[in-house]
Amino acid sequence: MTSKKAPTMRDVALKAGVALGTVSKVINNIPVSEKNRKKVEEAIAELNYEVNTYARGLKTQKSNLVALIIPNTLNPFFATFANYIESALYRNGMKMLLCCAGGIPEKEEEYLNLAMNNKVDGVIALTYSDIGKYISDGFPLVVFDRFFENRVIPRVASDNFAGACLAVEKLLEFGCKRPVYIRFHSIFPGESDKRLAGYLHACAAHGIEPDYLNMIECPENLALMEDFLRQHQRPDKELTFDGVFAHTDYHAFLFMEQLRQNGYRVPEDVQIIGFDGIRKFRYPAGDLFVSSICQPIEQLAEKCVEILMARCCGAQVPPLTLLPVQYRYGGSTREETGQGSVLPR
Amino acid sequence: MTSKKAPTMRDVALKAGVALGTVSKVINNIPVSEKNRKKVEEAIAELNYEVNTYARGLKTQKSNLVALIIPNTLNPFFATFANYIESALYRNGMKMLLCCAGGIPEKEEEYLNLAMNNKVDGVIALTYSDIGKYISDGFPLVVFDRFFENRVIPRVASDNFAGACLAVEKLLEFGCKRPVYIRFHSIFPGESDKRLAGYLHACAAHGIEPDYLNMIECPENLALMEDFLRQHQRPDKELTFDGVFAHTDYHAFLFMEQLRQNGYRVPEDVQIIGFDGIRKFRYPAGDLFVSSICQPIEQLAEKCVEILMARCCGAQVPPLTLLPVQYRYGGSTREETGQGSVLPR
Numbered sequence: 001m002t003s004k005k006a007p008t009m010r011d012v013a014l015k016a017g018v019a020l021g022t023v024s025k026v027i028n029n030i031p032v033s034e035k036n037r038k039k040v041e042e043a044i045a046e047l048n049y050e051v052n053t054y055a056r057g058l059k060t061q062k063s064n065l066v067a068l069i070i071p072n073t074l075n076p077f078f079a080t081f082a083n084y085i086e087s088a089l090y091r092n093g094m095k096m097l098l099c100c101a102g103g104i105p106e107k108e109e110e111y112l113n114l115a116m117n118n119k120v121d122g123v124i125a126l127t128y129s130d131i132g133k134y135i136s137d138g139f140p141l142v143v144f145d146r147f148f149e150n151r152v153i154p155r156v157a158s159d160n161f162a163g164a165c166l167a168v169e170k171l172l173e174f175g176c177k178r179p180v181y182i183r184f185h186s187i188f189p190g191e192s193d194k195r196l197a198g199y200l201h202a203c204a205a206h207g208i209e210p211d212y213l214n215m216i217e218c219p220e221n222l223a224l225m226e227d228f229l230r231q232h233q234r235p236d237k238e239l240t241f242d243g244v245f246a247h248t249d250y251h252a253f254l255f256m257e258q259l260r261q262n263g264y265r266v267p268e269d270v271q272i273i274g275f276d277g278i279r280k281f282r283y284p285a286g287d288l289f290v291s292s293i294c295q296p297i298e299q300l301a302e303k304c305v306e307i308l309m310a311r312c313c314g315a316q317v318p319p320l321t322l323l324p325v326q327y328r329y330g331g332s333t334r335e336e337t338g339q340g341s342v343l344p345r
Numbered sequence: 346m347t348s349k350k351a352p353t354m355r356d357v358a359l360k361a362g363v364a365l366g367t368v369s370k371v372i373n374n375i376p377v378s379e380k381n382r383k384k385v386e387e388a389i390a391e392l393n394y395e396v397n398t399y400a401r402g403l404k405t406q407k408s409n410l411v412a413l414i415i416p417n418t419l420n421p422f423f424a425t426f427a428n429y430i431e432s433a434l435y436r437n438g439m440k441m442l443l444c445c446a447g448g449i450p451e452k453e454e455e456y457l458n459l460a461m462n463n464k465v466d467g468v469i470a471l472t473y474s475d476i477g478k479y480i481s482d483g484f485p486l487v488v489f490d491r492f493f494e495n496r497v498i499p500r501v502a503s504d505n506f507a508g509a510c511l512a513v514e515k516l517l518e519f520g521c522k523r524p525v526y527i528r529f530h531s532i533f534p535g536e537s538d539k540r541l542a543g544y545l546h547a548c549a550a551h552g553i554e555p556d557y558l559n560m561i562e563c564p565e566n567l568a569l570m571e572d573f574l575r576q577h578q579r580p581d582k583e584l585t586f587d588g589v590f591a592h593t594d595y596h597a598f599l600f601m602e603q604l605r606q607n608g609y610r611v612p613e614d615v616q617i618i619g620f621d622g623i624r625k626f627r628y629p630a631g632d633l634f635v636s637s638i639c640q641p642i643e644q645l646a647e648k649c650v651e652i653l654m655a656r657c658c659g660a661q662v663p664p665l666t667l668l669p670v671q672y673r674y675g676g677s678t679r680e681e682t683g684q685g686s687v688l689p690r
Binding site: 065074076079080086090095096099100102107249250253278280289 | 598625
């Protein structure tokens with residue numbers, strides 16, 4: 001598909017056998033080793049690569065554009081994140097190009113190339129694609145959640161470890177004896193993997209045998225959850241667990257539906273705590289779908305923008321910034337102790 | 346706030362007392378009357394307006410950018426619309442600048458100016474702001490739902506009239522005798538106003554006395570709905586209505602909550618049909634919040650892009666394009682006739 005396109009900076013990097021950042025430096029007259037400069041210049045000549053002069057013009061002038069890469073805006077977490085990224089960028093005098101990548105790495109690559117070619121000043125990405133090979137240390141990129149091995153790309157995330165611990169502790173506080181974990185994760189490492197670590201840590205701290213379902217692929221999730229449910233039914237149909245920490249509110253919602261379809265009551269028989277804090281209809285006044293460990297989506301978005309702005313100015317930024325989460329009642333827990341707060345709506 | 350900014354094309358138009366399109370034509374050497382050309386050139390000189398040469402360069406080259414103006418992506422309807430606009434633009438080789446205007450006309454104006462200055466090829470807008478004064482007939486704009494008086498701006502919308510009729514007919518089909526309408530509308534005219542016309546038409550056709558709540562402002566909506574409920578309670582608490590057509594799924598959801606808090610059962614005592622077809626968690630497999638007249642959001646987005654592309658190529662486009670809606674079961678109707686379809690999930 002890309003064979004007929006004009007060669008990109010990436011093609012030059014591949015041809016020259018150097019990192020993309022090196023090509024960018026050569027083009028923008030930033031010192032690199034003489035050996036690398038030569039390699040890049042030869043590759044440029046061989047590929048007949050034309051440096052985008054408009055892009056070079058913008059290098060000093062700034063495009064005042066930032067690309068946001070997210071999977072889609074159908075998922076309310078991503079949609080809310082996009083909304084607050086746009087607001088924060090706007091307050092910084094920037095406009096946002098939105099890329100709903102839908103897990104297509106080529107599409108994400110195209111947007112990363114915009115930064116390569118100085119058509120955008122930077123990129124904020126919430127991605128589960130294999131884009132690691134396209135980015136180098138100096139790339140004007142801030143990622144949400146995702147970890148890139150061997151690359152210093154600043155990351156912003158919620159405190160997933162503490163959030164998972166909090167979920168288990170809340171379930172115990174509300175009377176659960178055997179909390180299980182419905183886990184979902186990407187094949188790429190990220191901060192949300194720490195939810196498992198947090199769950200295991202809390203189990204160990206409270207002397208509970210950990211027990212969790214591990215899911216990667218989406219289409220079979222419902223069947224996997226169904227299996228998990230069956231495997232935890234005694235012959236008299238009583239369940240061997242009484243609490244569920246679910247990886248997201250969506251998974252909590254799906255599992256809650258499955259429990260109810262099988263005749264179990266939530267929260268009477270099984271209490272559930274999700275993760276994210278997604279609200280019905282997404283309005284500030286909207287109820288939660290389930291009791292949840294809520295991510296501070298607006299603050300996370302603002303932090304991503306703040307760090308990108310600092311990075312674009314050449315400032316030192318922390319490699320990892322974690323923001324605190326909090327538990328909120330959303331109907332799927334018993335809160336017997338009276339300590340749980342039913343928030344005013 | 347704008348006083349310190351460099352003069353815009355709009356300032357030139359105001360100064361010259363001509364339409365923005367006229368200024369654009371003069372700048373881009375498209376023939377206008379000699380009188381208007383002189384006015385514009387004088388205004389340009391007087392304001393010291395600098396034609397953005399980069400922008401002029403793009404006039405032939407195209408920016409391949411389109412701005413989408415929506416209130417926010419917190420509302421799932423807008424978020425879903427944005428998702429599909431982005432996809433459709435991408436298939437057309439275009440990228441999307443997202444403006445979450447939040448009802449701030451100045452912010453929308455800024456994005457409209459991008460089109461004026463040829464920094465974007467066109468604008469798609471779902472807006473409830475007073476932006477009519479910024480746009481002229483030739484503006485590369487497609488609007489969703491909204492109507493601009495005295496301007497030929499192509500509009501795309503659902504068939505709101507037919508949708509409202511369908512809602513009333515479905516309520517009657519499922520046994521309702523007295524369907525009321527919970528209406529919400531913007532102060533600016535748009536296609537969704539036809540939901541009232543459709544409701545009144547269906548009532549007349551079926552010999553029903555129309556009865557509806559009219560809401561404009563958001564903050565007091567809950568109180569207005571509460572009042573409406575009280576006014577329709579007999580001394581024995583029986584309601585004088587048994588069916589509700591709500592302006593959106595959100596309003597249906599709010600009113601349903603209010604009914605339940607007052608001890609009424611949905612759908613046993615009152616059946617409710619909303620409008621939009623919003624799904625829980627926005628996934629294709631997600632359930633509806635309520636039985637609803639579903640808008641074909643993906644097709645609406647694709648149609649907006651198709652029309653904008655045609656308009657940018659100078660093709661004739663229809664002033665109004667309406668797409669059909671359909672009823673879907675979402676738990677808040679009785680469907681006693683067995684005709685209603687519970688969709689496979």
